[in-house]
Amino acid sequence: MNETDALDPATLAALTATTIAHYDDRAQEFWHGTRDHDVSQNRDALLRHLEGCPLRILDLGCGPGRDLLAFQALGHEPVGLDGSIRFCEMARAVSGCEVLHQDFLALDLPPARFDGVFANASLFHVPTQELPRVLACLWHSLAPGGVLFASNPRGDGTQGWHGDRYGAYHDHAGWRAMVSAAGFVELEHYYRPPGQPRPMQPWLATVYRRLDADG
Numbered sequence: 593m594n595e596t597d598a599l600d601p602a603t604l605a606a607l608t609a610t611t612i613a614h615y616d617d618r619a620q621e622f623w624h625g626t627r628d629h630d631v632s633q634n635r636d637a638l639l640r641h642l643e644g645c646p647l648r649i650l651d652l653g654c655g656p657g658r659d660l661l662a663f664q665a666l667g668h669e670p671v672g673l674d675g676s677i678r679f680c681e682m683a684r685a686v687s688g689c690e691v692l693h694q695d696f697l698a699l700d701l702p703p704a705r706f707d708g709v710f711a712n713a714s715l716f717h718v719p720t721q722e723l724p725r726v727l728a729c730l731w732h733s734l735a736p737g738g739v740l741f742a743s744n745p746r747g748d749g750t751q752g753w754h755g756d757r758y759g760a761y762h763d764h765a766g767w768r769a770m771v772s773a774a775g776f777v778e779l780e781h782y783y784r785p786p787g788q789p790r791p792m793q794p795w796l797a798t799v800y801r802r803l804d805a806d807g
Contacts, residue, residue: 599719607758608697611717612675614756615655619678623656631712631743633786635662637799638708638741641779647707650733653714654691657683663710664689671706673699697722701733709733709740713795716744720751720760720770727774734802740776742767743784746796764796776800 599607615622639647646669651659654672656679663670664687672683672691680693694700696718709730718726730740747761762770768778778800783793 598721604697604719604722607719607753608675608695611757612695615674615676616678619656619676619682622679623682626655627658629658631659632662633784634712634741634743634797635659635710637780637782637797638710638739639666641739641799641801642708644707648705648735650701650706650709652709652711652730653696653717654683655679657686657689657691659710659712660687660689660691670710696726699726699729699733701729703732704735704738706733707735707738709738711740711742713743713745715742716759716761717757718760719758720749720762723760723770724774727771727776731775731802736802736804738802739779740771740800740802741797742771742800743795743797745794746783762796764798767796767798771798771800775803777803 645667649663649668649670651670651672654660654674657672660670660672660683670689672689673694674680674683675695677693680691683689683691745761746763748763749766751760764781778798781796781798783790784795784797785793
């Protein structure tokens with residue numbers, strides 16, 4: 593898809609429904625395939641920029657609950673959110689946490705509820721034209737000084753279908769421009785998996801702090 597081509601509401605609804613259906617249909621398979629993935633580097637990247645315990649953390653795109661369990665084990669108070677009803681049911685069962693069933697394009701979050709947002713392999717499903725609105729919602733959901741972590745497959749600014757999942761693939765400069773415009777300041781970024789040459793690091797991880805009027 594060309595970046596200048598706007599997606600109308602019906603197209604946005606259809607691509608969201610198709611992407612979510614992919615995860616609903618493969619929920620158990622996804623759990624078995626990802627539950628042992630080591631993303632402690634990403635959780636640590638969020639937590640080292642926050643103080644105190646317990647922290648209120650929104651796991652945006654929580655899937656079946658792997659990272660809810662990890663944050664919970666560290667003494668924090670995570671809340672999950674996912675568009676897949678199957679994932680929400682699984683995450684509630686495995687963690688006992690509050691898990692919100694919400695489409696990323698229709699987020700309804702209370703203001704200043706969270707100290708951190710952990711968006712691990714999730715925000716890339718937001719079409720580029722909708723990202724400013726979604727980031728603004730996350731900004732408002734964070735307490736002053738709150739931190740947003742995001743890990744996404746990196747790319748060159750293109751977006752489109754990968755099988756029956758829709759994704760947008762940003763490079764660091766483009767991602768930073770969009771997140772900064774939403775009222776965040778970058779704290780750090782890195783590529784994953786660690787210890788590999790850049791061509792073998794398909795994931796871009798970034799950490800941003802909510803920038804308030806007083807700086």
